[in-house]
Amino acid sequence: MTPAPVRVRFAPSPTGFLHIGGARTALLNWLFARHSGGSFILRIEDTDRNRLTAGAVEGLMDALRWLGLEWDEGPDKGGPHGPYVQSERKALYHAWANGLLEQGKAYKCWATPEELQRAREIAQKSRGGKIAGYERIYRFISDAERAQVQAERGDAYVIRFAMPLEGETVVHDRVRGKIVFDNADQSDTVLLKSDGFPTYHLAMAVDDHFMQISHVMRSDEWVPSLALHQQLYEAFGWPAPEWVHLPVILNPTGKGKLSKRKPPVDEKGNPIPVMVHEYRELGYLPEALVNFLTNIGYSFGDDREVFTVEETIGRFDLRRINPASGTFPMQKLIWLNGKYIADLTDEDFITRVTPFLQAAYGERFEAASLHAITPFIKERVNPLMQAVALIKFLYVYDPSPAEELIMKKMDAAQTSTILERSHALLSTIEPFVHTATEPPMRDLVEALGFKPGQVFGTLRQAVTGQLVSPPLFESMEVMGKATSLQRLAEAQARLAAG
């Protein structure tokens, strides 16, 4: 018997942007599909009509593609098992829900929110916290009663699954092993809502079956409903897929899941973005993010931390998923991203950083200076967004006030001398390249009896208007002789004036 082909899916609901945790789930699915030569399917779970968000599907697809997680079947590209949007599959869900109804494996429930609330409270008081099953109000009524409610309340019902009341449901999870649920602890979950849309549980079971999903790889938070899902498959008479439950990513500070509601912060107090597009906008490289994400809750078992996607695909192994949930190691992402940026070719770096500079400086941005400064900033820019502040002096000159020109343990007169002598010396140097400017300037520092830091600090402020910049002589070279000298002269004038 040949094993069924691997078919996995990522099934987000279009309620907002792609969450970093969702990205990891998608990534692991994608890796598994690519490793096994299987298919990765994108399915949109839009059965909650109240939470639909305009543009969400496009945003989700955009983020997935930015990460490089292309799908084989999906809403925009079709496939043999479509449609891939649940709201377009309503007839299917109805058919199968009604089938269950006919077999007595599901039942109509007319309970109002108030009835449910009351039943819940009674259960809570009388059964010491064991409230499972409180919702079974309409499960065991007689045919006559049923006919009467039907007549009175009409179509205002939901279809609930009639969970077995006794026994156990045993489920095998690929990362957790055997999980046993006591059926008596389970509830009769709603399968079909009164608006005619299915709940997640029904839609998932039906879709995964008909889309021939081999492995359901999803977040941990679904484990509690595993008994239901397993029983649902049995009720339908379908073989259940392999279950693979991934640990969730926790918030390092507040504890609990990583979420946008409680903005997470790392050990240094820096914010941890939660949405994939935020990483993109800050200048994290998708390949760095992908590498990083595979290192959370997963490991190849060796001492390596950095690897290409191709390598990850080749070596991916479901059995190496760690069942324990962990916190988001932001500092490690920053480190990894810095490594990836530093390893970029100059060409590639320029391509990636240009959009950030264009957004910040518009028409004042020009490519030539970026090209020239690139070798000196690649290791200082992480994430890419930092380039905007680091090389601002190339596009916008924001002169430092006079007092900022004066370094520690220096006074105005000394600073003025430095500015004057530097200007005089630099104006004689040709060509104006850092290898030509730096040695004589170092000699000057010594001749004047100062420390390099004192002199170069003053010059940096004068010439860039920044406290932090790329190396001074390289920066001046890129700026050009005329601009450099002019800024030195202006700085000296400001010092004299103020």
Next chain:
RNA sequence: GCCCCCAUCGUCUAGUGGACUAGGACGCCGCCCUUUCAAGGCGAAAACAGGGGUUCGAAUCCCCUUGGGGGCACCA
């Protein structure tokens, strides 16, 4: 409260009964380099949650406790 899951340095992890005086990485700390900021080099500190078993032998297996997480919707 009830049900389920999880548990190795601060953090991400390696470890599948003996090779563990527990390895790597990030971070932290110290030193070096240094014109700022990075990067880099060298070095150090740092963990098997606790208690019971099983075994000749336990980080590894079992139980309890504790701690953390998830779920208990006509949301997914």
